[in-house]
Amino acid sequence: MTLKHLRQLTAASAIVLTGNALAATELVVQYPYGGTFKDTFAQLEQEFEAQNPDIDVTFRAPYEDYEDGTQKVMREAITKQLPDISFQGLNRVRPLVDRNIAVSLEPFIAKEADFSKEGYHQAMLDIGTYNDEVYGLPFAVSLPIAYYNMDLVRQAGWDENNLPESWDEVIELAARIDALDEDITGMVYGWQITGNWLWQAPVFSQGGAMLSADEKQVAFNGPEGQWALETFSRFFKEAGMKDYSRADGKQAFYSGKSGMWFWSTSTVTNAEEMIGDSFEMKTHVFPSVKEGGALPAGGNAIVMLTKDAEKQEAAWKFIKYATSGKGAAIVALTTGYMPPNKKANEEYLKDFYSQHPNHFTAVKQLPLMTDWYAFPGKNGLKITQVIHDHMQSIASGERVNEADQVLKDMAADVQKLLPN
Template sequence: MPFALSRRAALALPAALAVPVVRAQAPVTITVHYAQPFIFKESYDAIAEAFAKREPNIRIEWLTTPNYEEGMQLILRQAATNQLPDLSYQGFNRLRLFAERGIAQDLLPLLRAEGDPAALGYTPGILALAHFGGFQSGLAYAASNPITYYNADLVRRAGGDPDAMPTDWAGHIRLAARIKALGDGNEGMFFRWSGDDWMFSALLFGHGGRMLTKDERDIAFAGREGLESLRLIDAMVKQGGMANLSTQAAQQAFAAGKLGLFYWTTAVVRGTIQQVGSNFALRTGPMPVIDAAKGRLPTGGAAGMLTARDPAKRDAAWKFLRFSTSAEGTALMVQNTGYVPMNQIAIDDPRFLGAFYRDNPLYTAAVRQVPISIPWYAFPGANSVRVTQTMVDNIARVVEQRATPDQVLPDMAAEVRRLLPRRA
């Protein structure tokens, strides 16, 4: 299971608490790409400011894209024209594509040159999040898992107890129906199903299922776990009254106090706090339990991928990547986003985040789910993006009530199967 604690290893070398300061020999400018500036900008700015105090001769030029998908397409285009940035932070589920195409560089030799990776805070579980193509394709920068955001005021008005929320989906759906029944434009629930397969995988993994078979030769979601996941989304619509909103519209409704339960990534905790302000009493909690023994949750987020070829720029980009994923860097990332820390030392040592989590309880829901979090599945082959879109398109048929889960699942399975790499 990822994120297994390793306090003894992490604290074995006190010097590992700080990234070694090694001055660049001459001024150098590196181009660093990242996606979703509406979530990440403040964290990267804070890290760059701290990094500049250690490495004043390294300048950073930022390149951003609105989301991970556009970031992936940008890097693929630039790779074709030899115009790659020096460092790119990509979604976990797309690193495999870059590894298979030879764009990502293996980082393990660089890590090992500095010492035992675990002693630097990179435990096997953390490294596994960005290990694709048979090598270390990146270093995890930020990780998230899906949580529940809820309006405590609406919960109370609907007869619920914000301090004792239901722990299963059936209870959440019943509560959502009661919130919607309050009228006055109130919506009960919104499960962010569109955009990618991440939230669907939260239901699938929550049932103990998996996307593909272990040998990756065939799909594995076409059985009971996949069907029950689609039926759960169907129940959200039919019984919970979930409206077919865009994610942006749902965020706006929630911030305005007109949506009771919102299920999405912990990445937007900080932004949600700012949007809600004093409109209502905001709470966060875990995703409802499906299978207490086998259930897992997908780990979303981003990892830094080294792409520089010029030796001086590669060295500088590596230093920034290391700092951004160090205990100090990951603490700055957490404080400026809501993501889960990606350095075990920052998790274990209270000097980094202990006071922050004590003073900011809304950030702790995702941390409590770390023990059941597993990597976001990355589909193999050149059609991975099409696979994701195919799944989203079929889930839309359920949300829009154009087809039943029993009709959708065979279609989705057949379409995804056709897009998988052919194997002898």
């Protein structure tokens, strides 16, 4: 018998002995990226159920990614098979609000005494606010960073104390590393990551936007987007980057076959564990962020979906625990995500970042953080795929020399999918 089953049996016995006919409330939860969050949720579940023996948390199989999570919730809303709680990408809460699937957390927050003293500051609440109401509490927050194989950096003759600050320097270093051996690639840029996150990042870094302020016109086809897509094409033309899948790109870096990997801070812990002593890994800031530029906040928020009053009370207890200072600290310690709750840094992680500099890179970039943009309307997910497909035409080599025209075609296709 497992510890969890023993706790449940003990709680059930107590209920019978006291004459209370109420059984434990089952709370069905679903989250993305099982490989990243498996240890996180195992620890959260154990500690939460120990404190709340009247609540039984059941996890569904993890979503593959944020798009998968949103699509499943939309289908399950029709078939009435929704989980009680869903962890959704920060840019995927909006469509659930627009479709009246997500439950407002305002009534629950209003009942809390000293909510801000528990680390829930306004900027944290703003991330999940739509139509002036909080619908999602951020659980894990990330920013794009650079991962370096310092062994290959040194072999390429680069000053290890002055890692690249610009994409020009990145491309120069990548070309040097690429020339070291035919089995080594200079760099991997994980542009296929969910939600066009690493397309938005270079555009935002130059002060650009995805759409106009009224969200009726494409805006990424201006000078910022032109620079971003041309830089992307240079990765293949000048830096020796290959058309890797997400998994293959990650494996290339982990196995020591790539000098650089541009990805989310969320994977720092996993990268350190997988690489071990095979080479020295160091993280560094995302390149070429100009004054006034920004970087999109990645990660996910907890969204309540159940409309059942009893389950809502249980769901709110779990949401509060998972986003509390203690819960946020567990996230930081088991992944590479940054804790959105202030109390996590003030009480639980005081010495963590000084001892783990690879985790601190993203924290240094916090002043650059902006919203991960969610395209409006029923075609929001389709727009994400359209942008991906146009970028793939460059990555495959088919249109690697046509960045300007690819951008024009991308903008035209997205414009057609925007709400009238």
